[in-house]
Amino acid sequence: MPKFFTLVFKQKITDFFKTVFPSTKFELLLFIIFITVYGILGSFIALNYRIIFDDRIPWDAYFSFDNRAIVMTGGGFERHPLANYYFDWIREFAYLFSGGKKDETFRLVLAWCSNFAISLSLIQIYKYLNNIVRLPKKISLLILFFFASFSTNILLSFTPETYTYTLFFLILFNYYAALKLKKEQKIPAAALTLAVVSVGGLTVTNAVKIYIPLLFENKIFRSWKKLGLAFLRVLISVAVFALLFLNRLNFNYMNFFNKSGEQLEKFSKPRVTPVWDMISSWFFGGNILFPGFVIRDYHNKKGFEYKALFMDVYNSWIPYVFVAAVLLLVVWSYIKNFKNKFVQILMISFLVDIIIHCVLKFGLHTSYIYGGHFVFVFPMLIGWLFHSYRNSPKTLSFLYASLWVLFSFLVLNNIVRFQEFFDFLTAYYQ
Secondary structure: OHHHHHHHHHHHHHHHHHHHOOOOHHHHHHHHHHHHHHHHHHHHHHHHOOOOOOOOOOOOOEOOOOHHHHHHHOOOOOOOOOHHHHHHHHHHHHHHHHOOOOOHHHHHHHHHHHHHHHHHHHHHHHHHHHHHOOOOHHHHHHHHHHHHOOHHHHHHOOOOOHHHHHHHHHHHHHHHHHHHHHOOOOOOHHHHHHHHHHHHHHOHHHHHHHOHHHHHOOOHHHOHHHHHHHHHHHHHHHHHHHHHHHHHOOOOHHHHHHHHHHHHHHHOOOOOOOHHHHHHHHHHOOOOOOOOEEEEEEEOOOOOEEEEEEEOOOOOHHHHHHHHHHHHHHHHHHHHOOOOHHHHHHHHHHHHHHHHHHHOOOOHHHHHHHHHHOOOHHHHHHHHHHHHOOOOHHHHHHHHHHHHHHHHHHHHHHHHHHHHHHHHHHHHOO
16 A cells, blocks of 8 residues: 555656656757746846845836845735745745845846746746647747747746746646646645645735636536535635635734735826726736836935836837737637637636726736736637637638737837846946
């Protein structure tokens, strides 16, 4: 019996590593390409500029990311309930190399941790397109490099933030859940709990996304037993998460509700920018295609003044057309694959963020930083669109050509805009 359990345990460990990390030579090659390209970018920024981490700047140095607050404390418990545990590990890991100093080596390690997470996220996207959607390699690669060029991935590849790791955990869980559903297997309680703690621990509102695949498990609504066991799995995961969270709060749960109310009030106030433009330029567009930038004066409430960079709305009709074209592909995919449970899972997950940011308007004025919560649905849904026309050569060719045009414009625009980001760094953060 012990030998049997040992074999089972070894198999589970092997499956875990095959799922999370590159499992073929080609996946390893892709990983090396991404980690090298992002690594060069992040290393250059970390070694030559202090933007990634400056102990004097608490928040908003660029695009409203809270690098210092996140690295040092994990951020506010009301939104990032368990993030302090994650970033305690990352911070101490960086200290190992910097000798306890918050210098360029410290920044370099932080940047490479982010680089590693984003590069692995891209491998998860490739695995999903290759193993779940079953696309030809050339289409998978086009979608993958299109996604790799998104503004969210570029920024998060060197940014020590919760969004960086949320993106990785959400993509990983969606791929893992898809594998289970494809084999008509249930998601184990242990995996569900781990996913809720990792994803919900970094941003509490994302926890609900972990339960969406349960709705599509095989015949779950046709058997009271299956439904009851699913509820039990949910209950276990919620209980573990709640206990960990309450332990951080010293079981003063009212503090959470009070702070959450304050945050909703603070980040839901109407702004000068029209709602439609915040949605198109920032929520949808800013996470894919860089708009222009604006510089503002900030201070840390202790006398230190600094410049902060924010995204502006688009100032030309071309970016709006680009965003509309990408959304058209996504909506087209959803309509075409309406009966596909994998597509429904992705769209319901996306709907959670649309409700939070576009309907409730929480953080809509800086929604370009929230891409790590949802931007991965774009390449996955576009992949399903290609899959639905696998037997229609003309439509497939049209989609392939269209994506190449979008990809070309995306790369050109983001390279030009990112040069403006470097101009900002050179002027204020050397």
